[in-house]
């Protein structure tokens with residue numbers, strides 16, 4: 001059976017009538033104004049058995065047959081079957097390490113602690129997984145003669161890096177709307193280097209989001225934010241891939257940091273679809289981790305999701321999740337309700353210490369993953385996550401994109417965020433003299449031995 005037998009289309013996430021081709025420029029349901037989602041022909045997908053799908057996915061995984069070596073396009077039939085392979089814009093997404101965090105797990109009494117290293121990718125965050133699908137579809141639209149003058153997004157730093165890179169690879173003009181002085185130097189540099197038009201706006205992410213929506217809707221510029229549900233299709237492959245990496249076993253818990261809440265929605269969609277076509281027979285529980293400075297989902301969770309109130313997000317070291325009015329909150333709440341979901345929050349001190357603690361066991365943690373680890377530690381302490389359960393923490397970006405955060409911690413210069421660095425580590429400046437160097441080394445070794453009980 002070839003790919004032509006598999007169909008996908010946009011439909012209203014809340015169930016209004018209507019089916020729209022994936023090449024339509026449409027982001028909301030024309031009936032209710034709610035978010036769209038990509039629907040797949042599940043019956044057609046079920047004509048292949050779970051065993052056959054697994055064999056196909058395993059055969060393609062990280063090999064060279066274009067474009068299936070990318071772990072997003074390796075699941076093409078379940079992701080975006082209507083893009084022609086010649087139009088795919090891919091940088092070999094996915095295939096990121098599922099790291100057994102043995103030492104960190106031992107410290108908190110969990111044997112089965114794993115970290116999905118989604119930041120080990122082309123632009124250093126999981127955003128690549130969704131952007132390859134969106135930009136490939138735009139590339140196809142352009143190839144078919146549609147007028148798409150540019151692609152644009154608002155960003156807390158990682159979406160714009162991914163959009164700029166994929167657009168540059170395809171030769172499509174890109175425009176990024178960034179909140180001035182609220183992203184890291186690396187995040188600002190990435191779209192600049194890739195030749196995007198970079199607009200540094202004197203507002204926060206929510207302000208950028210409102211502006212980019214207004215301009216895209218009026219000017220026929222293609223909107224690349226996660227309200228565009230093509231991104232969710234790529235991001236949901238995190239679920240496929242981590243289950244594949246466990247030889248098709250489902251973990252008990254997944255802990256994921258959440259800002260705009262597209263990624264947790266994607267994660268849930270991935271598990272639902274694997275279940276629907278028989279690839280898995282159980283579902284994980286999901287814990288969303290938010291910064292206490294930007295915690296509208298946490299607040300809603302504290303009220304049993306009875307209501308959801310957007311808030312004014314406060315500055316947080318976890319800048320990529322400094323979002324007060326998340327676009328995908330309805331999808332996320334729907335997912336959490338059906339996945340036995342919980343929401344936990346982390347203060348600036350907690351996220352910074354958690355990142356540093358994880359780093360001491362060999363990781364190199366971005367602040368958002370720090371939020372996830374801090375939430376994990378609390379949930380284990382409270383007995384919500386049991387010690388014999390298998391837990392996957394989704395690491396969303398590479399720590400190297402956040403050197404200001406990491407240097408600031410180790411130099412104990414994060415007082416403006418109320419953070420003091422209990423686990424800080426600074427270089428020791430010495431004269432180039434062998435005896436001084438030797439004394440310093442042995443004093444340090446002795447001190448360490450006293451420290452490790």
Ligand SMILES: *Cc1c(COP(=O)(O)O)cnc(C)c1O
Nearest residue numbers: 158259260261262263368396397
């Ligand atoms: C985008 C992003 C998040 C948040 O994902 P959402 O889909 O907005 O919830 C978390 N961490 C990093 C590093 C990100 O770039």
Ligand SMILES: [Zn+2]
Nearest residue numbers: 012016029032
């Ligand atoms: Zn609708």
